[in-house]
Amino acid sequence: MKKVQFKSNYSQYFFLAPQLLILLIFLYWPIIQTFKDAFTMQDAFGFGSQFAGFDNFLFIFSDPSYFTAFKFTIIYSFVITLITGSIGLLLAVQANKVMHGKSAYKTLLIWPYAIAPAVVGVMANYFFSERYGLLHHLFNNLWGFNWYENVFDAYIYVIIAGSWKQISANFIFFLAGLQAIQKTVIEASIIDCKSNIRRFWTITFPLLMPTTFFLIIINITYAFFDTFGIIDTTTIGAPGSETKTLVYKAYIDGFKGLDLGSAGAQSIMMMIIVLVITIFQFRYIEGKIHYN
Amino acid sequence: MTKYISSTINHFILSIGLLFMIVPIWIIFASSTHSSLFINTNGLQFFLGDNFIENYSRVLFKQSGFFNEITALKMFFNSFVMATGIATLSVVTSLMAAYGLVYFKVKYATVIFWLIFITLLVPLELRIMPSYIVMSKLNLVNTFAGLILPISASAIATFFFRQFYKSIPDELLEAAKLDGTNSLRFFIDFLIPLSKTMIAAVFIFMFVFGYNQYFWPLIMTTSEQYWTVVMGLKTMYGSISDRFAFVIMSMIPPVIIIIFLQKLFIQGIFQNK
Numbered sequence: 430m431k432k433v434q435f436k437s438n439y440s441q442y443f444f445l446a447p448q449l450l451i452l453l454i455f456l457y458w459p460i461i462q463t464f465k466d467a468f469t470m471q472d473a474f475g476f477g478s479q480f481a482g483f484d485n486f487l488f489i490f491s492d493p494s495y496f497t498a499f500k501f502t503i504i505y506s507f508v509i510t511l512i513t514g515s516i517g518l519l520l521a522v523q524a525n526k527v528m529h530g531k532s533a534y535k536t537l538l539i540w541p542y543a544i545a546p547a548v549v550g551v552m553a554n555y556f557f558s559e560r561y562g563l564l565h566h567l568f569n570n571l572w573g574f575n576w577y578e579n580v581f582d583a584y585i586y587v588i589i590a591g592s593w594k595q596i597s598a599n600f601i602f603f604l605a606g607l608q609a610i611q612k613t614v615i616e617a618s619i620i621d622c623k624s625n626i627r628r629f630w631t632i633t634f635p636l637l638m639p640t641t642f643f644l645i646i647i648n649i650t651y652a653f654f655d656t657f658g659i660i661d662t663t664t665i666g667a668p669g670s671e672t673k674t675l676v677y678k679a680y681i682d683g684f685k686g687l688d689l690g691s692a693g694a695q696s697i698m699m700m701i702i703v704l705v706i707t708i709f710q711f712r713y714i715e716g717k718i719h720y721n
Numbered sequence: 722m723t724k725y726i727s728s729t730i731n732h733f734i735l736s737i738g739l740l741f742m743i744v745p746i747w748i749i750f751a752s753s754t755h756s757s758l759f760i761n762t763n764g765l766q767f768f769l770g771d772n773f774i775e776n777y778s779r780v781l782f783k784q785s786g787f788f789n790e791i792t793a794l795k796m797f798f799n800s801f802v803m804a805t806g807i808a809t810l811s812v813v814t815s816l817m818a819a820y821g822l823v824y825f826k827v828k829y830a831t832v833i834f835w836l837i838f839i840t841l842l843v844p845l846e847l848r849i850m851p852s853y854i855v856m857s858k859l860n861l862v863n864t865f866a867g868l869i870l871p872i873s874a875s876a877i878a879t880f881f882f883r884q885f886y887k888s889i890p891d892e893l894l895e896a897a898k899l900d901g902t903n904s905l906r907f908f909i910d911f912l913i914p915l916s917k918t919m920i921a922a923v924f925i926f927m928f929v930f931g932y933n934q935y936f937w938p939l940i941m942t943t944s945e946q947y948w949t950v951v952m953g954l955k956t957m958y959g960s961i962s963d964r965f966a967f968v969i970m971s972m973i974p975p976v977i978i979i980i981f982l983q984k985l986f987i988q989g990i991f992q993n994k
Contacts, residue, residue: 451810
């Protein structure tokens, strides 16, 4: 907050009103509705509903497909974070070193970031289709690829589709992080340590910690929420429910299954997960990371 | 000599990265210039064919959808209206709200602050079904307002602008106050011109974000008249080369924006930090 401010009885509300109004109608109202749904049980024909306490929550915890979705979401976030983070970092380090063509590499590597996940999914769909798919043929020749039946193959499919454009995001942030490291620090470290690789892990990488940590959060958020468009255009959760993310499962149960109680309870569980990640983020940033 | 070798290794790794990013799109593009018959018999193509103009113009103007009620051109129009609406509304409301938070003594300031920023914890994906119910209660299903408003209900931009205002020196307001400037004039004559770059960056970021929406339009548009490009891709009917051409066209607006406004866009995403 500013030390010098306007003192007025009403004009601040004129500035705050539009956003507050939109948030109240289009955000708080649905959220209240979510909580209402989560604690009510509707009968199958939609004629009536009654207060159900934690029944909807008990129901999702006793549902094995909820744990399948939970497990998949965790694996998916972890693998995407690992793959996109390491490839992004590798490319950023190279791009930061080259003398010629730096901006050309930069431009050509960042634009996939602008492509919508659903568009990436539709593209991946062609590469993994039995009829035209180059990757399908390649993997099929290697080990008999069949994502409709084999869980591992379906994982490969959605992981490749999900990682592709996210590499760009990791590249942009790592490159910016590298460029922010002061030249003098690097020059001083060259005198102390001759090995390029050791210098990277002992000097550069620790200085990149804030960027790395930020990207972990970004990648997890991406894998949780933005991959809806990818799942819906590639496997649709197949085989069985093995590649449904938590968001995708809540959508299928709510919209296709018309079970608003379960969908509401699932949404609240995800809000709790987001809250935990956020608290962790603040704690960690305050406690451990040193900005230069 | 070692310098030469290491720089060659750098370029080599970067080139593999480039191929990995560009080849998939090139294959879809090359395939989109062949006839469907050719694709169906020969599979995806690496080299260009000669049906480019034919395929692309057919997709743009042909009626498609389940009821043949929409052309790709109309979907582009819808996407632009939606993206522009989202970007404009977010920028305007967030700019104002951040001003109200930073430059005024507000009663219950803490309450209002939390009321705005706690919403960052609840992305649209988590409230999608109840949002749909609210929209149908308000009769906003199959309208542009329905596509735009819930996505604009976000405090991300407010967060960016608040950070930015806080970095502006207090002396500016002190000087303006000495001149007797009122709060509205200060906002319009001083703050908005100062925030121009920020406004552009946030606008571009929100535009691409709005254009790329898939989940919400999928649920909100039961009438084909309101289909957007990104959601129409999956549902659109058509031959295989029509689909390839449409995939390529759907990427063009956001990709052009990111290539030409790279600096601004990067600034835009960096505000996330």
